[in-house]
Amino acid sequence: MTQSLNIFEQPLNERIRACLRLEYLFGRIDHHLDDESPEAALCTILILIEATDVLGRIDVKRELIKELERQQAKLLHVAHTPQINAEKLHQLLDQQAHLLDQLHRLPGSPGAHLKNHELINAVRQRASIPGALCAFDLAALHYWLGLPPTERQADLTAWIAPLNIILAANDLVISLIRTSVAETGFCAEEGFFQLNLESGLPYQLARVLLPRNANVYPEISASKHRVIIRFMRLDRETGHPYQVNHDVTFHMALCQL
Numbered sequence: 001m002t003q004s005l006n007i008f009e010q011p012l013n014e015r016i017r018a019c020l021r022l023e024y025l026f027g028r029i030d031h032h033l034d035d036e037s038p039e040a041a042l043c044t045i046l047i048l049i050e051a052t053d054v055l056g057r058i059d060v061k062r063e064l065i066k067e068l069e070r071q072q073a074k075l076l077h078v079a080h081t082p083q084i085n086a087e088k089l090h091q092l093l094d095q096q097a098h099l100l101d102q103l104h105r106l107p108g109s110p111g112a113h114l115k116n117h118e119l120i121n122a123v124r125q126r127a128s129i130p131g132a133l134c135a136f137d138l139a140a141l142h143y144w145l146g147l148p149p150t151e152r153q154a155d156l157t158a159w160i161a162p163l164n165i166i167l168a169a170n171d172l173v174i175s176l177i178r179t180s181v182a183e184t185g186f187c188a189e190e191g192f193f194q195l196n197l198e199s200g201l202p203y204q205l206a207r208v209l210l211p212r213n214a215n216v217y218p219e220i221s222a223s224k225h226r227v228i229i230r231f232m233r234l235d236r237e238t239g240h241p242y243q244v245n246h247d248v249t250f251h252m253a254l255c256q257l
Contacts, residue, residue, distance in 0.1 A: 010220035036149035052111035183251035191244040
């Protein structure tokens with residue numbers, strides 16, 4: 001179903017916001033790692049720097065531990081429900097337990113090893129200046145980019161490896177949240193939709209699904225009380241967005257676990 005849909009997501013708390021940002025950044029890293037060109041290697045470094053900034057803004061390891069423990073408690077609560085697939089549930093619980101053990105064993109702050117790397121720090125400092133990654137600005141970087149692809153890939157893999165447990169935990173957390181509820185159909189009259197949320201429920205993520213040919217996109221704003229969606233169209237010539245004035249049918253999942 002999702003192959004013919006555009007999916008737009010809005011996190012409903014800061015923990016899930018950080019999780020989605022990490023997923024986005026490391027998805028881009030995976031894309032560039034498949035390319036052995038020097039340009040792709042540079043892109044990987046730049047995105048890795050962004051990822052360390054996200055990791056540094058909140059204690060991601062602590063937040064993932066809290067979320068895994070919360071999800072684990074929820075799953076244990078429904079463990080004896082008749083319609084639950086016991087085998088799949090036990091696999092999930094084992095996976096959560098393994099990741100929690102690995103996170104507790106993880107030394108220090110995730111990404112700290114990259115903040116002590118002189119080449120990566122030099123790129124970080126110069127990257128905010130337009131055009132400042134030229135060979136005459138950063139000769140060491142261009143020497144590294146000129147190394148054989150196998151050597152560059154080995155370095156990139158070594159830099160990313162200490163983050164693998166964080167990424168695995170992040171992927172499981174997001175996956176369980178996304179699949180926690182089914183989508184429901186709605187209609188936005190004249191391009192506007194508002195839904196009051198039931199108080200006391202742990203909403204974490206709003207997902208809006210639209211057909212690829214809908215020619216609109218949602219601007220989603222949300223709080224613990226309500227979700228508001230304005231369906232927009234983009235003037236590609238000017239880049240100006242504007243709200244449509246016709247009804248828009250869509251599906252939405254308000255994910256909670």
